[in-house]
Amino acid sequence: MLYAVLRVHVRLCLWICCPEIRVNRPDLLRTPGPVLIAANHPNSFLDAVIIDVLFQRPVWSLARGDVFKGKMIRRILHAVKILPVYRRSEGVENLQENYRTFEDCIRLFENSEQVLIFSEGKCINEWHLRPLLKGTARLAFQAWDRGIPLTVLPTGINYDSFRSFGKIVEIGLGDPIQPLPASAELSDGKRMQDFNRQLQQQLASHVKEIAPGDKEKAKRLFKRPLSVIQRIALAIPAALGFLLHFPIFLLSHFLTNKYFSNNDHYDSIQLSLIILGYPVYLLIVLLLALFIAPWPWFLCIILMPLLARAAVVFYKK
Numbered sequence: 001m002l003y004a005v006l007r008v009h010v011r012l013c014l015w016i017c018c019p020e021i022r023v024n025r026p027d028l029l030r031t032p033g034p035v036l037i038a039a040n041h042p043n044s045f046l047d048a049v050i051i052d053v054l055f056q057r058p059v060w061s062l063a064r065g066d067v068f069k070g071k072m073i074r075r076i077l078h079a080v081k082i083l084p085v086y087r088r089s090e091g092v093e094n095l096q097e098n099y100r101t102f103e104d105c106i107r108l109f110e111n112s113e114q115v116l117i118f119s120e121g122k123c124i125n126e127w128h129l130r131p132l133l134k135g136t137a138r139l140a141f142q143a144w145d146r147g148i149p150l151t152v153l154p155t156g157i158n159y160d161s162f163r164s165f166g167k168i169v170e171i172g173l174g175d176p177i178q179p180l181p182a183s184a185e186l187s188d189g190k191r192m193q194d195f196n197r198q199l200q201q202q203l204a205s206h207v208k209e210i211a212p213g214d215k216e217k218a219k220r221l222f223k224r225p226l227s228v229i230q231r232i233a234l235a236i237p238a239a240l241g242f243l244l245h246f247p248i249f250l251l252s253h254f255l256t257n258k259y260f261s262n263n264d265h266y267d268s269i270q271l272s273l274i275i276l277g278y279p280v281y282l283l284i285v286l287l288l289a290l291f292i293a294p295w296p297w298f299l300c301i302i303l304m305p306l307l308a309r310a311a312v313v314f315y316k317k
Helices: 002-017 026-030 044-054 071-079 096-110 135-145 188-204 215-222 228-260 266-292 297-316
Strands: 020-023 035-039 059-064 082-085 114-118 151-159 168-173
Touching: 002 044, 002 071, 002 266, 002 297, 020 044, 035 044, 035 135, 035 188, 044 059, 044 114, 044 151, 044 168, 044 266, 059 096, 071 082, 082 096, 096 114, 096 135, 114 135, 135 188, 151 188, 228 266, 228 297, 266 297
Parallel strands: 020 168, 035 114, 035 151, 059 082, 059 114
Antiparallel strands: 151 168
């Protein structure tokens, strides 16, 4: 229930906060059967949030294990379909937990579920595909060796920026990698190398390569300016949307800058604050509307998101 409610709410918030999310092959978002979504990792948990709401079926995500502290947090994260994966830097003693997580993934694949894994392992805010770790290959071969018809879907995630509010996002879906049969002529290490080479090539064709700080190239690759007619039509709604939402934007911007200014989680934290705080903010505006003019209270619920969307589209593009 928690996952289903959050998914609907996050869809609305992303529609507001992301003026455009482009997908090159939207038909692959409905890939049937068990699917391992193998993606790059440029923007913390925002990557998982966007992938989750784009795919037609629910998506389980693998996340860094150090956030799974305490039974209550574990239960909440599991309720929203997140499983832990540990790196050596998070303690060698925790690596055993990865075997349990992979077994959980195998059970999910047996039930034709979808799992998202970040094949680079670590999040870094950059327009660049890093070398892939072995976790994706291991998980895929475990499923294939047990006779599970798993499809691996290479997924490139690209953002126009990692600091400015309002995201233009491009999702590049590569050719699905179908089960690779075991061969007596190839060692496990060679099989994994061949798999990673194929996955790396697929991802490389969908992950944009832009030098750090080259904002002009990023602008060229991502922006599609509004027409004059569109700008005229949006001008007044955008101004109203900006004024009405300035307090929540200012608060989220202030908190994120204060505590996460030099952090690769900057974008994700700022957007999360807005996603979590928007229902409360709408309620406050609704109460003010009831106090000032009781009759049009329902207009706040309908108009506020529309005006917010107009503001983001107008000022972003």
